[in-house]
Amino acid sequence: MRSILRVSLLITPLLVACEPRAPVVRTLPELVIEPSHAELPTEMHVLLPPGEQLIWDVRAAGFSLGRVDWVVGDVEVHSRFATGEVASAFGAAHHELTTVIDRAAGRAVSADEQFDHGGDHRKAMTSISADSYAVDGGARRALPAHGVGYTIHTAIGALRAWSASEHHAGTIELSVIVLGEPHRLTIEQVRDDEVGGTKAVRLDGHVDVDGTPAQFVLWLAATPTRIPLRMTIGVRGLSVVAQLVDG
Numbered sequence: 001m002r003s004i005l006r007v008s009l010l011i012t013p014l015l016v017a018c019e020p021r022a023p024v025v026r027t028l029p030e031l032v033i034e035p036s037h038a039e040l041p042t043e044m045h046v047l048l049p050p051g052e053q054l055i056w057d058v059r060a061a062g063f064s065l066g067r068v069d070w071v072v073g074d075v076e077v078h079s080r081f082a083t084g085e086v087a088s089a090f091g092a093a094h095h096e097l098t099t100v101i102d103r104a105a106g107r108a109v110s111a112d113e114q115f116d117h118g119g120d121h122r123k124a125m126t127s128i129s130a131d132s133y134a135v136d137g138g139a140r141r142a143l144p145a146h147g148v149g150y151t152i153h154t155a156i157g158a159l160r161a162w163s164a165s166e167h168h169a170g171t172i173e174l175s176v177i178v179l180g181e182p183h184r185l186t187i188e189q190v191r192d193d194e195v196g197g198t199k200a201v202r203l204d205g206h207v208d209v210d211g212t213p214a215q216f217v218l219w220l221a222a223t224p225t226r227i228p229l230r231m232t233i234g235v236r237g238l239s240v241v242a243q244l245v246d247g
Contacts, residue, residue, distance in 0.1 A: 045106025046157030054247030135180035160226035
């Protein structure tokens with residue numbers, strides 16, 4: 001159960017990240033676009049409707065691990081993950097992330113993030129500009145070429161907008177910064193699918209976790225708002241699912 005819990009915390013806001021040795025749901029600096037890669041639509045960089053409130057149940061191997069609460073305001077997005085009573089018996093975990101967004105520019109301005117799992121406590125305040133970021137007031141670090149700093153919130157918003165556009169083809173690479181550490185998320189395929197009888201758009205890819213590729217799949221409702229219906233991550237034989245239960 002403990003190893004399942006660690007993997008489940010890999011993809012917070014939707015499946016909150018947590019590997020005890022390395023932060024796992026990183027703040028997403030934007031799509032790193034190679035010439036052959038797809039581009040985000042310029043008319044809508046993030047799809048994060050103000051007033052949106054969503055809840056996902058996070059499960060693995062038949063066990064409910066906890067839930068993720070997600071709230072979108074006018075200029076902030078907040079998400080919170082906490083393990084349930086059963087999972088907490090094997091190691092309580094908690095993750096919170098608040099992203100301040102610039103809607104006109106379609107990007108994150110800052111991220112306030114904290115993570116607790118057993119005796120492991122981490123906290124990071126990240127400021128984000130168009131081409132760099134800084135953690136806890138430290139030296140600014142350059143973003144990848146053509147990158148724009150994204151948190152997991154605005155990255156999900158970017159994927160929602162991209163999948164609803166006419167340009168969702170090719171491969172997209174996202175450099176994800178969580179708690180000050182970058183990871184790369186790659187979306188390799190987009191196709192039509194269903195989730196519980198609801199028409200959906202499925203995005204398949206992988207995320208690098210400490211050098212290990214983990215399978216990543218995101219299902220978005222095939223509607224104009226592209227609500228995230230389900231997300232899965234699989235690594236080292238473990239698979240964790242976050243399923244929308246309210247929203």
